[in-house]
Amino acid sequence: MVGLVELDLIAGGVVQEYLLPGALDVIGALVLDAFGREVLTPLLDIVDVQRVVRHGSFGCSELHQVDLLRARVEPVSGEAEVGPVLTHPTPEHVDVEAPRHVHIVDADRHMVHTSKFHDAQSGTAPLPAEGRYVRPMFADPSSIDVTLDARSISFENPTGARGAGGVAAGGRKGAPSRVVAPGERITLADIAGPGTIRHIWCTVPPMAPEQMRALTVEVFYNGRDEPSISVPLLDFFGVACGRPRAYTSALTSAHEGRGFNAYFPMPFHEQVRVEFVNGAARPCVLYFQIDYTLQRSLAPDVGMLHAEFRRENPTALRHDFTITDGWHGPGRFLGCVVGVRPIDAGSWYGEGEVKVYRDGDEALPTICGTGLEDYVGSAWGMGAHHGLYAGAPLVAGNADGGMLALADFVGFYRWHVPDPIVFHDGLRVTIQQIGMHAFGPDDLDARDGYVATNPIAGNGWHPRRERGAWVGLFERVDDYSAAAFVYLRDAQAVRRVEVAHATADLARRDYERPDPMEAFLR
Numbered sequence: 001m002v003g004l005v006e007l008d009l010i011a012g013g014v015v016q017e018y019l020l021p022g023a024l025d026v027i028g029a030l031v032l033d034a035f036g037r038e039v040l041t042p043l044l045d046i047v048d049v050q051r052v053v054r055h056g057s058f059g060c061s062e063l064h065q066v067d068l069l070r071a072r073v074e075p076v077s078g079e080a081e082v083g084p085v086l087t088h089p090t091p092e093h094v095d096v097e098a099p100r101h102v103h104i105v106d107a108d109r110h111m112v113h114t115s116k117f118h119d120a121q122s123g124t125a126p127l128p129a130e131g132r133y134v135r136p137m138f139a140d141p142s143s144i145d146v147t148l149d150a151r152s153i154s155f156e157n158p159t160g161a162r163g164a165g166g167v168a169a170g171g172r173k174g175a176p177s178r179v180v181a182p183g184e185r186i187t188l189a190d191i192a193g194p195g196t197i198r199h200i201w202c203t204v205p206p207m208a209p210e211q212m213r214a215l216t217v218e219v220f221y222n223g224r225d226e227p228s229i230s231v232p233l234l235d236f237f238g239v240a241c242g243r244p245r246a247y248t249s250a251l252t253s254a255h256e257g258r259g260f261n262a263y264f265p266m267p268f269h270e271q272v273r274v275e276f277v278n279g280a281a282r283p284c285v286l287y288f289q290i291d292y293t294l295q296r297s298l299a300p301d302v303g304m305l306h307a308e309f310r311r312e313n314p315t316a317l318r319h320d321f322t323i324t325d326g327w328h329g330p331g332r333f334l335g336c337v338v339g340v341r342p343i344d345a346g347s348w349y350g351e352g353e354v355k356v357y358r359d360g361d362e363a364l365p366t367i368c369g370t371g372l373e374d375y376v377g378s379a380w381g382m383g384a385h386h387g388l389y390a391g392a393p394l395v396a397g398n399a400d401g402g403m404l405a406l407a408d409f410v411g412f413y414r415w416h417v418p419d420p421i422v423f424h425d426g427l428r429v430t431i432q433q434i435g436m437h438a439f440g441p442d443d444l445d446a447r448d449g450y451v452a453t454n455p456i457a458g459n460g461w462h463p464r465r466e467r468g469a470w471v472g473l474f475e476r477v478d479d480y481s482a483a484a485f486v487y488l489r490d491a492q493a494v495r496r497v498e499v500a501h502a503t504a505d506l507a508r509r510d511y512e513r514p515d516p517m518e519a520f521l522r
Helices: 048-054 397-402 444-453 499-503
Strands: 005-007 023-025 038-040 067-075 102-107 111-115 149-153 175-180 187-193 195-203 215-221 229-232 252-255 259-262 266-268 271-278 284-294 304-312 320-323 331-341 354-358 391-394 410-413 421-423 427-431 434-439 457-464 469-475 480-488
Touching: 038 421, 149 187, 195 271, 195 499, 215 304, 252 271, 266 271, 284 304, 320 331, 320 480, 331 427, 354 421, 427 480, 434 444, 444 469
Parallel strands: 229 304
Antiparallel strands: 005 067, 005 102, 102 111, 149 284, 175 284, 187 271, 195 259, 195 266, 195 284, 215 229, 215 271, 252 259, 266 304, 304 480, 320 427, 331 410, 331 421, 331 480, 354 427, 391 410, 434 469, 457 469
């Protein structure tokens, strides 16, 4: 058995007793700062961790505390006592925390041993084991990390150079935007690394849905010719089907439905280039700002953000729509933005389950959901709503039909932040096209006609005898699209957005009114 040692150290603390079911063979250490950020993965002997504490920033971030030490364990017969492992205290300005434990986990992350750990100052007994340390997505905002060089790129400072912003018109808002011609491609940012894009904001004038969907963002890493991100602009910001709606999530938002923000970190090693393409038939006024930090180095296991766009219009009967596929790990599925244009005349489109196949899963997935609205965090149908990690800002349709009124366009997002989906080799995420339909007691002909084209799914009919109605789950065909977001250790190419395919069948319905600003901002 080969496992991992996970060692939580506290400020001023030492390991007083460290019992392992075998000899300890350290081949490396994973060091985290006080807020859970990976700052270094050195191949060191265990004594060298003291040096990491004393000289811990390494250009990555200020090291407040060693939180985690990983090492391989090669069991031998008998018990071996190893300790103290660390005797050099962490910086004095860090408050002493509660005592921690040393957890021994096997290759599948199952805990197989817990050793004792005491606070060197208080001598208190260890707390019960709490399992594996999970680091947060974002750092504590009270952290002052002087190794980060904050920069920003916009039309007012197109290179992000220090002291070079606002040159036009004597610094009096001379270049906040520019007009991008139909078919024109422009470079928004070309940045030498290492660094991390922290926030992207942009806005464009209101346009018809098919024109909004024709705007594309592409991102290239390390001088590559093929993009690692190629998605419609609005889908990148969590808005599907070219129909902006006001919403806020943990990673993306559309303030008032017109100010688009993305907060997912986008690390880059050597270089990153961000491009904007106007695939619409009309000029587009673009405002944008890319906020980023430069740093001396990145953690070796950091992932680069990738995003691809897929659409099946229409889907194939009994063939699940693929949200994402074809990645080479290691990686992490961050989430997706999905658009649905229901085509089938059934009562409800969203009974299909989301399935995640990873690392060799073939016929059956490891993760299997229970329904579309369940995946989005809602239940019993789905109206417009938004939350931190899941929501459906877009539910467009004629509401006269009440609860079961057919939606014409639906857009939802799902971010796997507190529930990470990490894969070693491969990943495939799909969603079924299964819906529900109901028939009255006198609708036998309609029922039989529907079943002839829509095979029954699930466990068959659910008769409502008290009302004489028949309810069933059925296979169906609809129009699905998805922008999938994945972090990958290595830069990989994605298929480019085909504008004609992405924008088909998105025209406004009779009940949808143009934004009054459309004519004004043309």
